[in-house]
Amino acid sequence: MGAIPPLNLCYVAATVRQAGHEVDLIDVQVEEMPFEDLIARIREYNPDLLGFTITTYLFHPVLEWIKAIKNAIGIPVLAGGFHMCLYPAETMVHSAIDYGVIGDRVETILAFLENFAHIERYKDIPGLCYRCGDTVTINPRSLNDTTDFRTIPFPARDLLKNERYGNFICKRKNFTVMLTGTGCPFQCKYCASTLSHCVMRSPENVVDEIEECYNKYGIREIDFYDQSFTIDRKRTLKICEEIIRRKIKIIWTIRTRADLIDEELLVVMKAAGMYRVMYGIESGDQRILDRLNKNEDIEDIKRVIYLTKKHKLQMLGFFMLGCPGEDNESLKNTIDFALSMPFDDIQVTRFTLFPGTAFYNEYRERTGAADYWADYVLDRKNVKRLPLFDTSFPPEDMEREVKRLYLRFYLRPKIILRKVFSHNIITSFTRYGKALCDMVIN
Ligand code: B12
Ligand code: SF4
Incomplete structure (x- = not known):
């Protein structure tokens, strides 16, 4: 549904470059690079180390790339990403991965690079994972021990082909994503962000980065991924206020909860260039919202949706089908909600028990099930499908409902017309047609 800049790798690149190392960044998807060309480019650059960012869910596809690249050139591999906080030992079982960093403290990466190839010093680097012969060592690092984003350089977007990025609903290119803070103080039971420490950057620091994007990279649209x-x-x-004061003519979009929005905020954000709010609604059923520990009232959510509409801002609603406690009635309530509220777009997913979430722990405690995601990382061929939790719906039914909801939402005449007139007709057909096919086929 688009190509989003690899923000975390841009942070890593900027940090190691500031410390005096040379770095390059390759986004194979966006550069549409065949494997042979990738190998040729790595050979030409001749690095000492290759770094990959890893998520738990995409662990095996990334591992296949790592293995293939290693087979072709044999350069040591370093892995990072939030996944390493959850499953460092299982990850390091795969011998294609030589090193790993746990957590987002950039000091781990810098200390490792400074001491590269001095294995006797690795034991003193918190958060570093490494192997010596057949022995793997994992130096722990607490999740609360996080980087202060105000002290690290802005992401190295100069290493990206910024003009190639965009999602299927963005309006302008060049497009980028940005983070103004990490973590979340809420405690939704399906979400792993509850684990991350809450760190907010100052308004001045955020707008400095926006200004850099505008002036240095010609970026004209930003999607805030907070x-x-x-x-x-x-x-x-x-x-x-700072965007307006500095007269930065940029458009932007945000994700938030309905209970964190009021009329004044909408007015001021719109004046500063915000044109779309993406609301994490999840369910149109109060009983399910309570079960998710969402701590929101469905009537308040509706009120904020109409308020957003009143100010002529675009809206996207995120929904999950097959949540714990889901039955025919709650499913119908969610589908009716998604179709009856004035959303311009929706994103619907089947509920998944993600690692690090309260629901995943509850599921394992109640059923005595093994750690599915640990087993998945160890060997995906040996794991059976993860079931849904606390609902009689099988996952396949919910996948079918997800596709049906997408089709029912997007194939309504008013939505088709709105999409056709939102861009030129060819762009609309290629973007939305392709996105819809992806949603329905995958
Ligand atoms: C922005 C974002 C995206 C963007 C950009 C992703 C990117 N690669 O930068 C997009 C939209 C593309 C995206 C997509 C996805 N994301 Co995302 N994303 C985020 C988000 C909100 C911020 C990431 C970020 O830039 N953080 C700031 C940086 C500085 O922190 P960081 O990511 O932890 O990186 C630091 C360290 O981990 C480490 N590090 C990270 N990578 C590497 C690599 C090397 C070599 C080294 C040395 C170090 C290192 O160094 C960094 C600096 O300290 C996080 C949540 C969060 N708050 O972190 C989720 C998060 C990373 N995403 C997540 C997920 C699940 C996904 C998707 C799988 C979603 C999906 N179903 O498609 C995809 C996977 C895409 C992919 N190919 O990796 C999960 C990962 C959970 C897990 N168990 O692995 C997170 C943690 C959200 C969550 N709480 O569930 N995501
Ligand atoms: S779902 Fe959203 S509000 Fe809830 S804990 Fe996660 S990030 Fe916070």
């Missing part, structure tokens, strides 16, 4: 951009109301207003 879990909830408006967590700190005062900070949000200051960011907007």
Whole structure:
């Protein structure tokens, strides 16, 4: 559904470059690079180390790339990403991965690079995973021990082909994503962000990065990937005031919860260039919202949706089908909600028990099940499909319902017309047609 810049690798690249190392960044998907060309480019650059960012769910596809590249050139491999906080030992079982870093403290990476090839010093680097012969060592690092984003350089977007990025609903190119803070103070039971420490950057620091994007990279649209951009109301207003004061003519979009929005915020954000709010709704059924520990009232959510519509802002709603406690009635309520509210777009997924979430722990405690995701990382061929939790619906039924909801939402005449007129007709057909096919086929 688009190509989004690899923000975390841009952070890593900027940090190691500032420390005096040379670095290059290859986004194989966006550069549409055949494997042979990738190998040729790595050979030409001749690095000492290759780094990969890994997520738990994409672990095996990434591992296949790592193995193939290693077979072709044999350069040591370093892995990072939030996944390493959850499953470092299982990851290091795969001998194609030589090193790993746990957590987002950039000091781990820098200390490792400074001491590269001095294995006797590795034991003193917190958060580093490494192997010596057949022995793997994992130096722990607490999840609360996080990087202060105000102290590290802005992401190295100069290493990206910024003009190639965009999602299927963005309006302008060049497009990028940005983070103004990490973590979330809420405790939704399906979400792993509850584990991350909450760190917010200052308004000045955020707008400095926006200004850099605008002036240095010609970026004209930003999608803020913060879990909830408006967590700190005062900070949000200051960011907007600063964008307006500096006269930065950029458009932007945010994700947030409906209960973190009010009329003044919408007005000020719109004046500063915000044109779409993406609301994490999840369910149209109060009983399910309570079960998710969402801590929101469905009537308040509706009120905020109409308020957003009143200010002529675009809206996307995120929904999950097959949540714990889901039955025919709650499913119908969610589908009716998605179709009856004035959303411009929706994103629907089947509920999944993700590692690090309260539901995943609850599921394992109640059923005595082994750690599915640990087993998956160890060997995906030996794991059976993860079931849904606390609902009689099988996952296949919910996957079918997800596709049906997408089709019912997007194939309505008013939505088709709105999409056709939102861009030129060819762009609309290629973007939405392709996105819809992807949603329905995958
Ligand atoms: C922005 C974002 C995206 C963007 C950009 C992703 C990117 N690669 O930068 C997009 C939209 C593409 C995206 C997609 C996905 N994402 Co995402 N994403 C985020 C988000 C919100 C911020 C990431 C970020 O830039 N953080 C700031 C940086 C500095 O922190 P960091 O990512 O932890 O990186 C630090 C360290 O981990 C480490 N590090 C990371 N990678 C590497 C690599 C090397 C070599 C080294 C040395 C170090 C290193 O160094 C960094 C600096 O300290 C996080 C949540 C969060 N708050 O972190 C989720 C998060 C990383 N995403 C997640 C998921 C699940 C996904 C998807 C699988 C979703 C999906 N179903 O498609 C895809 C996977 C895409 C992919 N190919 O990796 C999960 C991962 C969970 C897990 N168990 O692995 C997270 C943690 C959200 C969550 N709480 O569930 N994501
Ligand atoms: S779902 Fe959203 S609000 Fe809830 S804990 Fe996760 S990031 Fe926070």
